[in-house]
Amino acid sequence: MNTIIGMTWKELLRKKVMLMTLVMTVLFLVLFWFIASTLTRDVPLSPTGAVDLVAQYAKGSTLLTLGFFFGSFILAFLVIFSSFSSISGEAEIGIMQATLTRPIPRWKWYIGRWLGYVTFGMLYALLLYVSIIIVTDIHTFVPGNLMVHIQSFLVYAMAVPILITLSLLGSTAFSALGNGVFMTMFYGAGWLGGMVEKFTSVMSLEPDIHQRLNNITGIISFLMPVDALQRKMMAIMLGFDDLAGMVEVGSSLTAGMGLGQVVSGSFIVYAVLYTVILLLWGMRRFNHKEL
Amino acid sequence: MTQTAIHIDNLTKQYDNGRGCRNVQITVGQGEAFGFLGPNGAGKSTLVKMLVGLITPTSGTASLFGDAIGTVAAKRHIGYLPELYRYQEWLTGSEVVRLHARLCGLDKQTTERRIPELLDRVGIGNRGKDRVKQYSKGMQQRLGLACALVADPPILFLDEPSSALDPVGRLDVRTLLRELKQEGKTIFLNSHLLEEVENICDRIALLNNGEILRHGTVQQVLHAQTRWLFKIGGYTPEILPWLIETSGVQLHRAESLPDGERNGGSMGDEIWLEAVIDNEQQVGLITTLIVNQGMTLYYVYPVRERLEEWFMEAVSGLSHRGEQE
Structure with a gap:
């Protein structure tokens, strides 16, 4: 299996999608740096003349929300575009016909590819996460301690195995192009659900309309949990649970931060189960795939 | 084994x-x-x-x-x-x-x-x-x-x-x-x-x-198809039935000829005969009979059937690729 993981890493390092992602990441970080320096130019002082910690927190939170909003896009696109053709694409052009006649069970091939993409994507996610935190920390206050950041990183990086699992499953069913379209649309639907969620949190709507939109966005979150996890990650990082203990916040604070409703801890368990089930389903489909 | x-x-x-x-x-x-x-x-x-x-x-x-x-x-x-x-x-x-x-x-x-x-x-x-x-x-x-x-x-x-x-x-x-x-x-x-x-x-x-x-x-599928060609000068039409009867070999006018050759048909023409022959001794008998009849024997050679010809013959007239005829 190490051979397959190594081959996947080599593929990702040598393909242009990685180069493009790195270029885009650098551009994003440069842009983020300028946004951060612009937003934090005037450091507000409290009436006593000390640095206003609440204002610092608000600025740091805004910057992090902004950074991870775009950072999650970059991560998702790297993950989707590096893996969407891994099975159907290789089968279509004939690469798989030679390799799958080798004496290894198909499930090992599938898991090897999955692990290769996931480990690589997680490493990239870590790089991006740390970069956003460092840029924010240079300019303003970053809430949380190391444990909080480990937790929020793990929730943030869960997007990687989820999207890889979906992408590989889709690749057992659709053509390379079809799967690329499917994954982009599906991820887009999840993002749209998240946006609707954020808007409904701050807009005053009739209760039944609100309920109906909540139901729709809830279903979308269950089908594509990445955006909901992104909001959960921000809530962990910004310490909403601690704030809720000190002041009356509820959904109004998270809505104010552009996060909408934050899912509970059980949703993380659901996301893990979702990934495992889809992974097993993909493996089963791949085992029976006619090449 | x-x-x-x-x-x-x-x-x-x-x-x-x-x-x-x-x-x-x-x-x-x-x-x-x-x-x-x-x-x-x-x-x-x-x-x-x-x-x-x-x-x-x-x-x-x-x-x-x-x-x-x-x-x-x-x-x-x-x-x-x-x-x-x-x-x-x-x-x-x-x-x-x-x-x-x-x-x-x-x-x-x-x-x-x-x-x-x-x-x-x-x-x-x-x-x-x-x-x-x-x-x-x-x-x-x-x-x-x-x-x-x-x-x-x-x-x-x-x-x-x-x-x-x-x-x-x-x-x-x-x-x-x-x-x-x-x-x-x-x-x-x-x-x-x-x-x-x-x-x-x-x-x-x-x-x-x-x-x-x-x-x-490969030998089996090609062996059955080995045929011999004879190019004869001074041919007369009555010679063919006689050759068949005397040699016991089913000779006939060749249909498939080497490039540039054509088959004559009249008295005194050059003509190509062919027969499927397993035994080379029969070839010797036929050449002796032809020469003894005063005809000229220009060429005698076996046409070893290639797999390509066998393949073409085997699939000719068949519908391929499952098309409905």
């Missing part, structure tokens, strides 16, 4: 569109070279794909050295060059062979020894350092052969192994296949290049519309 390398028993793959192959029964002995022929769409690649475990049979069974097809144990016996051959273009040629070696479980030392040997053997040599995306189709096909051979498997399934090669490359592959046969490899060869099959294979089978139409040794 030769061990059975490939045993196929009533193997069937039926697709929804009616294509595939049906009730194929073949046994190939260890060290034998087996040629699998048939027009495009006859189902040859479908059969090979079932044997190497890429697709699942609808019914029937098959085994490789006793191991059921599709299992990891069966895959340990094979090297496969697919008809549609492409390799990871982000890797170098050496890296592709290394990948296949590692997937076959070869240790590092053996792998590193085999890679340059194989790349030289298939004619890639130092270009093994280049990325596959810089390879021509022919080079990729050579690389495919190296991958198929990397684990030194006892059975080779080669699906059109020289389809992308130039004449020199084809000759190289033919030489390589002969060497592999001498080394005792069992070769299952799918090819449209009938000369290749004729030169290498011990036995052949002809598949049409998913079913085996004919099979046997």
Whole structure:
């Protein structure tokens, strides 16, 4: 299996999608740096003349929300575009016909590819996460301690195995192009659900309309949990649970931060189960795939 | 007694569109070279794909050295060059062979020894350092052969192994296949290049519309078709019945003549006669009878039927690829 993981890493390092992602990441970080320096130019002082910690927190939170909003896009696109053709694409052009006649069970091939993409994507996610935190920390206050950041990183990086699992499953069913379209649309639907969620949190709507939109966005979150996890990650990082203990916040604070409703801890368990089930389903489909 | 390398028993793959192959029964002995022929769409690649475990049979069974097809144990016996051959273009040629070696479980030392040997053997040599995306189709096909051979498997399934090669490359592959046969490899060869099959294979089978139409040794299928041509001068029409009666051989005016030749028909013309003759003594008798009758015998020669002619004759008039007539 190490051979397959190594081959996947080599593929990702040598393909242009990685180069493009790195270029885009650098551009994003440069842009983020300028946004951060612009937003934090005037450091507000409290009436006593000390640095206003609440204002610092608000600025740091805004910057992090902004950074991870775009950072999650970059991560998702790297993950989707590096893996969407891994099975159907290789089968279509004939690469798989030679390799799958080798004496290894198909499930090992599938898991090897999955692990290769996931480990690589997680490493990239870590790089991006740390970069956003460092840029924010240079300019303003970053809430949380190391444990909080480990937790929020793990929730943030869960997007990687989820999207890889979906992408590989889709690749057992659709053509390379079809799967690329499917994954982009599906991820887009999840993002749209998240946006609707954020808007409904701050807009005053009739209760039944609100309920109906909540139901729709809830279903979308269950089908594509990445955006909901992104909001959960921000809530962990910004310490909403601690704030809720000190002041009356509820959904109004998270809505104010552009996060909408934050899912509970059980949703993380659901996301893990979702990934495992889809992974097993993909493996089963791949085992029976006619090449 | 030769061990059975490939045993196929009533193997069937039926697709929804009616294509595939049906009730194929073949046994190939260890060290034998087996040629699998048939027009495009006859189902040859479908059969090979079932044997190497890429697709699942609808019914029937098959085994490789006793191991059921599709299992990891069966895959340990094979090297496969697919008809549609492409390799990871982000890797170098050496890296592709290394990948296949590692997937076959070869240790590092053996792998590193085999890679340059194989790349030289298939004619890639130092270009093994280049990325596959810089390879021509022919080079990729050579690389495919190296991958198929990397684990030194006892059975080779080669699906059109020289389809992308130039004449020199084809000759190289033919030489390589002969060497592999001498080394005792069992070769299952799918090819449209009938000369290749004729030169290498011990036995052949002809598949049409998913079913085996004919099979046997190359000698068997060609032997029955050996015919002799006689070019005679000073022919008279009454001589033919006499020759038939005296020699006991069914001579007749030749229908298929060498290029540039034509058959006369009148008194004193030059004419070509032909007959299917198994025994060369009969040829001697006929030439003696012709000369004794005062005619001139210009040429006598056997027309050894090529596999190509046999193939054309075998599939002529048949609907191919499952089209409805």
